[in-house]
Amino acid sequence: MTTAETTKTPAALGPRALAWRRRRASAARFWKEYRRHRAGVFGLAALVLFALVALTAPLTVGSDVSSVTDAPGRPLESPSGHFPLGTDQFGRNLLGLVIWGSRVSLLVGLLAAVLSVAIGAVIGITAGHFRGWYATVMMRVTDWFLVMPTLVLAIALATVMSRSLGTIVLAIGVTTWPTTARLVRAQTLAVESRPYIERAKALGGGHWHIMSRHVLPNVMPLVLAQTTLIISSAILAEATLAFLGLGDPTVVSWGGLLQDAREAGAVSSGDWWYLVPPGVAIAVVALAFTLCGRAVESVLNPRLGVSR
Amino acid sequence: MTAEATPSLVEDAAATGPAKSGPAGAGRAPRARTTTAYLRYVAGKLVGAAVSLLAVLVTSFFLFRLIPGDPVKFMTGGRPVSAEQIAAYRREFGLDLPMWQQFTEYCGKALTGDLGTSYQFHVPVMDKITEALPNTLVLTGTSFLLYTALGIFLGTRSAWRHGGLGDRLNTGLALTLYSIPSFWLGLLLIIVLSVGAGPVPGLFPTGGMESGGKEGFAYIVDVVHHLVLPVVTLVAVEYGQTLLVTRSALLDEMGSDYLTTARAKGLRDDLVRRRHAVPNALLPTVTLIFVNLGRTVAGVILVETVFSWPGLGGLFYQALSVPDLPLVQGLFFVFASAVILMNTLADLLYPLLDPRVGR
Numbered sequence: 001m002t003t004a005e006t007t008k009t010p011a012a013l014g015p016r017a018l019a020w021r022r023r024r025a026s027a028a029r030f031w032k033e034y035r036r037h038r039a040g041v042f043g044l045a046a047l048v049l050f051a052l053v054a055l056t057a058p059l060t061v062g063s064d065v066s067s068v069t070d071a072p073g074r075p076l077e078s079p080s081g082h083f084p085l086g087t088d089q090f091g092r093n094l095l096g097l098v099i100w101g102s103r104v105s106l107l108v109g110l111l112a113a114v115l116s117v118a119i120g121a122v123i124g125i126t127a128g129h130f131r132g133w134y135a136t137v138m139m140r141v142t143d144w145f146l147v148m149p150t151l152v153l154a155i156a157l158a159t160v161m162s163r164s165l166g167t168i169v170l171a172i173g174v175t176t177w178p179t180t181a182r183l184v185r186a187q188t189l190a191v192e193s194r195p196y197i198e199r200a201k202a203l204g205g206g207h208w209h210i211m212s213r214h215v216l217p218n219v220m221p222l223v224l225a226q227t228t229l230i231i232s233s234a235i236l237a238e239a240t241l242a243f244l245g246l247g248d249p250t251v252v253s254w255g256g257l258l259q260d261a262r263e264a265g266a267v268s269s270g271d272w273w274y275l276v277p278p279g280v281a282i283a284v285v286a287l288a289f290t291l292c293g294r295a296v297e298s299v300l301n302p303r304l305g306v307s308r
Numbered sequence: 309m310t311a312e313a314t315p316s317l318v319e320d321a322a323a324t325g326p327a328k329s330g331p332a333g334a335g336r337a338p339r340a341r342t343t344t345a346y347l348r349y350v351a352g353k354l355v356g357a358a359v360s361l362l363a364v365l366v367t368s369f370f371l372f373r374l375i376p377g378d379p380v381k382f383m384t385g386g387r388p389v390s391a392e393q394i395a396a397y398r399r400e401f402g403l404d405l406p407m408w409q410q411f412t413e414y415c416g417k418a419l420t421g422d423l424g425t426s427y428q429f430h431v432p433v434m435d436k437i438t439e440a441l442p443n444t445l446v447l448t449g450t451s452f453l454l455y456t457a458l459g460i461f462l463g464t465r466s467a468w469r470h471g472g473l474g475d476r477l478n479t480g481l482a483l484t485l486y487s488i489p490s491f492w493l494g495l496l497l498i499i500v501l502s503v504g505a506g507p508v509p510g511l512f513p514t515g516g517m518e519s520g521g522k523e524g525f526a527y528i529v530d531v532v533h534h535l536v537l538p539v540v541t542l543v544a545v546e547y548g549q550t551l552l553v554t555r556s557a558l559l560d561e562m563g564s565d566y567l568t569t570a571r572a573k574g575l576r577d578d579l580v581r582r583r584h585a586v587p588n589a590l591l592p593t594v595t596l597i598f599v600n601l602g603r604t605v606a607g608v609i610l611v612e613t614v615f616s617w618p619g620l621g622g623l624f625y626q627a628l629s630v631p632d633l634p635l636v637q638g639l640f641f642v643f644a645s646a647v648i649l650m651n652t653l654a655d656l657l658y659p660l661l662d663p664r665v666g667r
Contacts, residue, residue, distance in 0.1 A: 039480075144360060144363060147360060147644075147647050147648050147651050148364075148644055148647065149605045149643050149644060149647050151609065152605065152609070152624075152640060152643045152644065155609075155624075155628065156371055156372070156636070156640055157371075159372075159628055159631060159636070160371060160372060232487065236487070236489055239489050239492075240489060240491065240610060243489070243491055243610070244610075244613070244625065244628070245629065246628075255489075258489075258491070258492060258495070261495075262495065267495050267498050267499055267503065267514075268503060268514070269503075270499050270503045271499075272496070272499050272500070275492070275495055275496060275499065276496070278492075279488070279489060279492035279493075279495075279496070282487075282488075282489055282492070283484070283487045283488045283489070283492075284487075286487035286488075287483060287484055287487035290483055290486070290487055291483070294483075
């Protein structure tokens with residue numbers, strides 16, 4: 001995104017229009033490169049599909065699909081024409097539950113990843129910009145979080161806080177940011193060593209100006225790729241916490257469905273049709289985000305050789 | 309976690325250029341000169357590890373004091389108990405003391421290896437941990453060796469023939485398995501191979517570590533039989549990362565001049581790979597291998613829970629559901645210090661393997 005555009009620009013355009021034109025051009029260039037990664041396109045298609053399913057869930061299944069009191073079927077029915085994926089131990093329609101669960105799983109994954117990347121980006125940029133004791137302390141803290149077993153810490157946090165979606169988001173968000181912080185700091189250091197930062201300083205640009213106007217736009221692509229990758233692990237972490245019984249018991253999520261299945265004895269009675277759909281959904285979404293993230297990463301940094 | 313961290317190492321290797329023949333050959337002579345430097349480096353890393361361990365100790369104490377509610381209520385399980393009994397409980401677990409005194413006592417005892425008494429089992433936490441530790445080591449050790457070997461082997465193959473069908477299948481499979489929740493894979497394996505689905509009979513036990521009543525060789529066979537499914541689950545979800553890092557590290561080495569030289573000397577293709585390319589490419593992988601153990605710790609909680617393996621992970625799950633404060637606290641400390649120790653070990657080994665680092 002930093003390479004200069006070579007197209008001739010008519011003098012009539014204002015600076016704002018010029019900037020927009022440049023952004024459009026670089027977005028187009030990005031898309032052209034991205035399209036060449038077949039796995040990335042596949043991942044993107046899967047994500048669009050899942051997003052549509054989750055967004056239209058109120059129209060297709062409705063929130064009363066998770067109601068235990070007036071369930072439409074008998075408990076633990078095998079798949080049939082009426083219930084394509086069977087029913088759970090309360091007689092609820094499993095297909096509806098899996099569709100409804102996508103909302104929570106995706107939402108928690110997105111929010112947790114945004115929180116994690118936001119913390120990581122802020123700490124990374126500030127630690128790269130302000131040198132000295134602040135950076136030392138921040139990088140110490142980052143290293144400290146980096147060596148902690150993420151899941152164990154997230155479990156501990158989820159245990160000590162009340163059972164709610166906010167808790168899950170917080171527990172995942174505050175335990176997964178250190179890698180982002182390290183990456184962003186390295187990129188910030190690289191950006192700040194360039195001459196135009198010196199020029200900005202010489203012209204009187206303050207800390208805030210440099211960080212928000214010069215460093216942030218250059219760090220943004222990296223942050224974007226990192227977000228996509230973290231969403232996938234956040235969705236897995238959400239499923240794990242819900243499976244361990246640390247999620248909000250009142251909402252339906254994929255991990256929660258798996259926990260329900262285990263508690264209903266689906267394993268010992270061999271009811272595979274109860275277990276398979278939520279797990280496949282988790283795996284497909286996590287894979288789709290990973291594929292997208294890797295494609296974005298290799299477009300931005302071809303040296304990584306991710307999918308040569 | 310570490311897949312993102314490795315490119316910098318790879319870049320670092322590329323920036324130094326191909327002016328080295330291999331980690332074993334280089335740096336032999338200057339080693340004696342830099343022994344003091346290395347010792348200083350070791351001391352720094354050890355101090356860092358000690359500080360981290362202390363921080364873990366403090367965190368584990370205060371984090372779990374945040375749990376709302378009275379621990380005595382958890383212990384009695386809601387049964388009606390007399391005020392004297394509650395007071396006795398409080399005295400037994402030192403809960404009648406002020407917070408700072410509990411803390412100093414906890415730290416002092418922890419340094420002598422005493423992590424308190426479990427609310428749930430009424431035995432010292434340390435006893436529970438030492439009892440479960442060997443079982444966990446058997447499980448993690450076996451899976452760790454297998455997934456590291458598998459990851460390096462497949463990663464090398466993949467990179468050497470990159471872009472081919474084998475590479476694409478390999479990478480695709482690794483990414484897919486990497487996206488699968490380990491506990492779900494475990495449950496499916498239990499259904500298909502233990503409970504038996506359709507024509508497949510139950511081949512493996514559904515959980516536990518032994519059937520009991522066996523001795524000598526029969527006992528070992530029995531444990532291995534119980535070990536198969538948990539190990540398969542752990543290996544399946546973990547090998548992908550090793551594969552991907554080995555692959556990208558080797559891809560980075562492949563354009564190097566020294567490989568062209570090796571080929572020009574007339575070396576066979578697999579000798580070029582085994583003797584020249586792989587040793588250099590393994591450097592970033594070594595760090596990952598150790599840090600991966602941290603992820604394995606987390607994976608082991610789920611896998612042990614699903615397969616009722618009598619190890620630390622299963623114990624952690626049991627302790628969480630009570631919640632058994634001293635036990636959770638102690639296990640948290642054990643898990644975190646395992647990761648810290650492994651990271652420190654990786655830090656100490658790395659300069660010995662790669663003369664360009666830490667000197």
